[in-house]
Amino acid sequence: MSETSALLSTLGSHLGGKLLERSRLEASGALVATVAPNDLRDAARFIHESLDARFVISVGTDCRPMGQGFRVDHIFSQDRRRTWMVLRAFTGADDPKVPSITPEIRAAAWAEREFQDLLGIEAEGHPDPRRLVLADDWPASLHPLRRDVPYDIHPEPAVGQAQPLAPPPGDSVTVPIGPFFPVLEEPVFLKVFADGEEVVGLDYRGFFNHRGIEKLGDSKLTYNEVPFVAERICGICGFVHSTAYAQALENAVGAEVPLRARYIRSVVLELERIHSHLLWLGIAGHILGFDTVLMQTWRMREPVMWLMERITGNRKSYGMNLVGGVRRDIPANEHPEIVRVIERIEKEWLKIIEAVLEDTTLLMRLSKVGVLSTLDARELGSVGPTARGSNRPIDVRIDHPYAAYDRIPVHGIWKDTCDAAGRTLVRLEETLESIREVKQLLAEMPDGPIMRTFDEALPPGREGISAVEAPRGEVIHYVMTGDDARPYRWRVRAPTYANLQALGASLKGMRIADVPITLGSMDPCFSCTERMQVVDVRSGLVRVYSQRELHEMVRAGSGRGGAR
């Protein structure tokens, strides 16, 4: 804590009288510095450049019910010092606006556009203030994350709100990639500008599947219902979200989690990373037309899914996490089976690494492709394998240890090639590291309870920040407690949110043929829908199936029932 005090005094001496208030979120290891809106840009630049902190995310909060207008928090990470820094400013209830920090910190571009959309806090001087999250037919004056907007509002579609994407520069032509495209598993629209085969520019429109989960969290769900919804944010690595949320709330109220539960969280997180990286390699192979890789890695991945079903009850969306611990133990008699499965993967994985390193054709398609310089990776806030492939030594497990990662050694893996090949090698080696970690965690898992009873009557206004190293990079959850047994504000930042902003930088000068693999090498995960809509094309009628109907359809349609 002496280091954080030193940080705070450095910041204090730079800002002088501009620092209105300083405080600490003890359990999160976070410093909070409040300044006037007009000093935000200067303070942000100082934190970013002089204190060498990495921009993480902005959180906008509607504090009008508390008589404080609107609040903007810019969260930074002091990697290596295990510290978060929150730069905070309040702005008036009427006509809320803060100066944009994007001109100083490129990584903040989306975060500011997002609070502009969702809370109506204007980011003055933002270089690209177009809509980011809200749909093209959403009314301009309605900001859904404000407290006085109900979660189930259904506004009349507005016209004329669509903001045009950039026109192709010069003589270039537009190559539309998406919203539906063979190698995009989810809808996203990349307007790629190409001169012949060379990419000269890019514009982006996404968030087609925005589900308003944060809004649900602060108006409909209770503290212990949120983990189950949080887990459904991602269809591949959902456990990182439920863990990050639970930890953020545990940090907010200073709740101690039993050690065995922390080990179990780490084991499940690492198993999730193993199956996610196997999945990724398959998709990367598929993008390059190398379907043999896809088929073989997904065959290897399947036993991990069965293993997850065996120890958690589900292949996916495990439902293991609650605030205060986990719901299921991993008893000692299950450990040999887990070790057997991952050791078999390890054996095959070593052969795959060897094959990839020797495959000159494959390396031709990955080397010097999607180049993202170390500087760009830092400036644009890249995280996870995307950053580590660009020689950025950041890994939440090392920088902000959580769960059981302060109990075992974690070997960070980074490569200096700054291209798709580097990101590939990082993931290949990380999988081996995860296998090693799971084995050590299982061997050293202490006995004891797996859950600490947790009273939902928490004091309001407590804040917590938590990060988890997801397979795709750093997941951030920020929680502020409320007074009706649910969060007042819950903010989620998935790693792809940070990584996608680097896509433009890494595509410039590449060839059209490299666009899919450049995108793929970031392992993007846009969002996943949690319910299905079936549209009858002839009548145009939309039918939304209820959960029970879907359940029954699945039961009737699949021959495979119950656990394997």
Next chain:
Amino acid sequence: MNATTVVVLKAVAYLALVLFASPLLEGVMRKVKAIVHSRKGPPITQPYLDLAKLLVKEDVVSEPGPVARFAPPAAFACVLASAFFVPFGVSAPAGSAGDLFVFVYLVTLSTSCVMAAGLAQSSPFSHLGSSREMMMLITAEAVIVISLLGVAVGGHGALLSALAVSGFRWSSLVGLCCYLLAMQALLGKLPFDIPEAEQELMEGPFIEYSGPSLALFKWTFYMKQLVFGSLFFNLFVGWPRATGGSVVGGLLNFAVNFFAVVVLSLVVVLIDATNPRLRIDQSVRFFGGLIAVAALGVGLAALGW
């Protein structure tokens, strides 16, 4: 039997073989690919079902016009016609009516029809596909032509049926290697399926085509597998054949040749299943180098090696 009857019978046999055995070849290749993938794979008759399904569907083309209308049947017809000049264990039915240049023209015309079909649509993907098809044409197809030239120079003639292998020559070994690699590209197989590139261009020139037009394009590629495979065996690889011109001997040669083409297609599909797709610039560089090698083969042949 008089000569005319033989030619007519051969022509009928050729037509039946090229049209109806080529999807089977594709089916076998898909099955082998599935085995490499640890998949069960579709039944080997699947390509027939695919063609049948597409042929009975409505022909929807985004931008109809004479090119969109006639390019698919023209591409199909060119490859079908080119088959009649290719020996298939027996001399070709039209073997004396046209030489290797007629064959090359027909094949190039077929590729040009595919390009035109892509350019007739306004999708950027089909334009990119067509421009890549063009680059493949002037590199990969050039390699094929030059390696065929080497055989012609070595055999002192240009009639494909008269050029069947006779004894080992260094020049034909060089030609064999060049031809085999370029064939992979002409058949649209990995690592050279660059014009179609599903994951990049969503089938490139074919993106806007459906129904019977798409079926004809697919069928064209199935037939090419048979035609180029057979040409490879008859011009570069020799094996003991029944001689004497008896009907049984001819049928035997015919059957052995078909079996050989099936075996060759296994090699093609194994290369396809074990490689990622190259980029067009990488591929152009590769075939640019190969043109020089193939030209060296022609030089060797001219020296009588």
